[in-house]
Amino acid sequence: MQYYIDIGRKKRNTAGAKAPRDISEICRQRGMHRFRMPMLPTECCKLYQKLWILIVGTYYWWKLEHMVSEGDIVIYQHPMYGNRVAERYIPHIQKRKKVQFIAVIHDLESLRKGIDGVISQNQKTSNLADNILLKYFDVVICHNDYMKQYLISQGFEKEKLVSLNIFDYLNGCGKTQPSKGKDFSIAIAGNLAPGKCAYIYDIFGVDGTKNPGLRVHLYGSNYAEINQCENMIYHGSFSPEDLPEHLEGAFGLVWDGTSAETCIGNTGEYLKYNNPHKTSLYLSSGIPVIVWSKAAIADFVIRNGVGIAVDSLYDVNDRISEISEADYASMCENVDCIGVKLRSGGYFMAALDESLRILRESDYSHHLKS
Structure with missing residues (x-):
């Protein structure tokens, strides 16, 4: 069984949620099962959010653990809220249930270091998410070969990294702009x-x-x-x-x-x-x-x-x-x-196929050794 973790999101006139939504939609079209996690209450104070993640986030990871079975695969879109809870549960589920996890990177905040005037970086959280949590995953789909080389320099295993090349864009209008002549x-x-x-x-x-x-x-x-x-x-x-x-x-x-x-x-x-x-x-x-x-x-x-x-x-x-x-x-x-x-969704599907191939080969290699 293959699952994808999906978070509820409000629709806004911003592109921030478009890529995660498209990844989820491609997974759905591939016949994967959706595991929905609730939306983080960002309108509340930081203390409330931390308590919410501790209680609600822990409950949903516990729920996922009891839903999956040996040999299942879970797609995780990075970054996501609740890094500390995920860091505790993912290796636990891998060991206890023999489940494999694939991470799809949307952003590396430890590399971007925030957005001037928009998002300030929490260095401790970014380091936990990018340099500790991500290393637990069996395969990591990163943006391109430049990001792959950066991750290798941070201690990631080359064999577990797959380049996406470019993000897909499920075009809502269903058509392209008509061809035009070159102009300025x-x-x-x-x-x-x-x-x-x-x-x-x-x-x-x-x-x-x-x-x-x-x-x-x-x-x-x-x-x-x-x-x-x-x-x-x-x-x-x-x-x-x-x-x-x-x-x-x-x-x-x-x-x-x-x-x-x-x-x-x-x-x-x-x-x-x-x-x-x-x-x-x-x-x-x-x-x-x-x-x-x-x-x-x-x-x-x-x-x-x-x-x-x-x-x-x-x-x-x-x-x-x-x-x-x-x-x-x-x-x-x-x-x-x-x-x-x-x-x-051709680019993500190709990266996903490559990731599944890596998991099959690593699983086969593991069986040979055992």
Whole structure:
């Protein structure tokens, strides 16, 4: 029997819960059994949350222990609340019930070190979650080979790590944007708060002379109409499921940090290891991407011919002008091919198949030794 742990989540116009929801949906489509854990009462004080996790969290892990049987497999999406409870129960269930656990990493907070102006890092909790709890899992699905190498440097066993390559994006609109000719326009989706994404408000430079003629289509919350110019068009905030229907632009931009010159700060440096979910949003919607040249996802983009990589946002205008209409059309064709896999969960299913193969082989090896 195969199970996936799923947490109830409120629907909001933010992308934070989209990737976990998609993983759960793919698991459901694969015929796995859902083990639902309740939503953490984040509106309550920290003390109440700790007591709630101790009582409610412990009860649900106890419930899982008594539900599973020898040979079962459980999918766990990381990070999740209740690290201390999970750290106690997972090795106990593995030993007592002979159950195997697969972790799917969404974020490594010990590596990201929080989000400037949005999330402060709890170093002790992050270390427990990423460097202690994760090591109990029989297989860990990480973002890409850069994150894999980082985990190996932290003491993880290479044989237990599987690269996802890119997150899937189950596209709610069920279709991609119609093919368009190349033009000087980009889409930026996400949290538009200046404290988190100051680069957005500096694309045209302090004096407004950078990227002449570029049109920027903005989607998301917390947009600040500072340094407003006619080439920046704000379209509003949409749910992750509805957003693909509204996207405009010849390219989708994948960038982070406080600078348009390069990606800096916690979230900027994190791009060297993670798979930004907005890459999947754009590609699943039929839009090629522009990414930072030093980002881990740049390898995937260049290898599959689905976009371009730049050192600085001030290079965007020149790089777009270098692309011929024929090259852009070819790029869009590549995007359509990748989009089919993204919208159907192809990348996670491939990583999951590889994880199950590793478990079968390790189980077979164990039987031979015994």
